[in-house]
Amino acid sequence: MAREGEAEIAWIGWMIIVLFGACISFWVRQLIDSRPRLVIDDQGILDRTLGVGLIPWSEITGAYLSSMRENSFICLETRNPERWLERLSPVKRVMTYGHKALGFAALNLNFAATDADPSEVLELILKTIASRQQNHG
Numbered sequence: 532m533a534r535e536g537e538a539e540i541a542w543i544g545w546m547i548i549v550l551f552g553a554c555i556s557f558w559v560r561q562l563i564d565s566r567p568r569l570v571i572d573d574q575g576i577l578d579r580t581l582g583v584g585l586i587p588w589s590e591i592t593g594a595y596l597s598s599m600r601e602n603s604f605i606c607l608e609t610r611n612p613e614r615w616l617e618r619l620s621p622v623k624r625v626m627t628y629g630h631k632a633l634g635f636a637a638l639n640l641n642f643a644a645t646d647a648d649p650s651e652v653l654e655l656i657l658k659t660i661a662s663r664q665q666n667h668g
Contacts, residue, residue: 569640569647571655576607578640583618586638588663590614594656596649597635603649605656606636 570577575587586609593608609615615638616624627637642649 580641583615591660594653596653603642605640605649605653607638608636612637
């Protein structure tokens with residue numbers, strides 16, 4: 532398609548090559564990276580696949596569980612969602628509009644390819660939020 536098609540077809544062929552090339556490089560990087568993908572500690576929540584860095588507990592106001600096609604997500608509600616959206620890549624930023632249309636939050640913890648139980652993680656997050664609210668106000 533890319534080499535021998537007409538101009539419109541060639542353009543589509545090149546876009547497919549670029550898209551799959553990017554996906555493969557992302558997949559290989561994730562495969563090689565031995566660091567934990569999801570870290571929840573006293574500081575906050577870090578999901579390396581989100582790309583926004585550590586979200587401190589002081590910024591997290593709530594969370595809820597949602598799922599789509601047997602994939603579970605914890606949707607995070609934050610004080611200032613725009614602060615976190617600014618840190619996303621342009622592609623991920625555009626994807627958040629689709630997430631919201633499907634009932635998800637802008638920031639979602641994806642549990643695909645993890646051994647963690649999303650219900651247990653949600654319970655931990657909600658307990659931590661409640662505990663911090665009691666201790667700080």
